[in-house]
Amino acid sequence: NAGVTQTPKFQVLKTGQSMTLQCAQDMNHNSMYWYRQDPGMGLRLIYYSASEGTTDKGEVPNGYNVSRLNKREFSLRLESAAPSQTSVYFCASSGRDSPNTEAFFGQGTRLTVV
């Protein structure tokens, strides 16, 4: 049972380049999330997906797009990377059996935009 798997773990981009962060979970969870973590800012929600086929904006969606490809996978895309998007990105998922269930996190992607 791998839980939540993110790829890549590290990435360096030049300003203006694009990339997609991949996330997959094997816990049959309905809800999936993308957060970014900056020093002193905690975890800020970028986008979330309540179920397959639905996505919603979080606190800081500008500059990002997401795709809920199927129940397992939720990807985050940076179309034109900017230095302000340098951060650690975490994907997470949570179940639906109870609305209030633990969120499990991936190992994170450390992204640097130069």
Place this chain on the structure above:
Amino acid sequence: GENVEQHPSTLSVQEGDSAVIKCTYSDSASNYFPWYKQELGKRPQLIIDIRSNVGEKKDQRIAVTLNKTAKHFSLHITETQPEDSAVYFCAASINPGGYNKLIFGAGTRLAVHP
């Protein structure tokens, strides 16, 4: 929009002392309040959670209290040990359409000195 404030941002205690971290939330519809611990370079992991129908919950040296009227909740760690040193995040969850939407506080960096 939803907001969670967390205090203090840093906390330094001597081994064996108690540590208390406090959070307030803005959305009265929030009904699930987890606490996460994040060690350096690792993913956040759930340590304890509380639901809105409970006022207090304890798990060994860790306890959480909830005051829904005042919209605040707290984490209490007793008999602190050096391995408790980490960043702790509180979160509040609302459930649009029955799915979790977690909003995190900015985090508290706890240092336990031997």
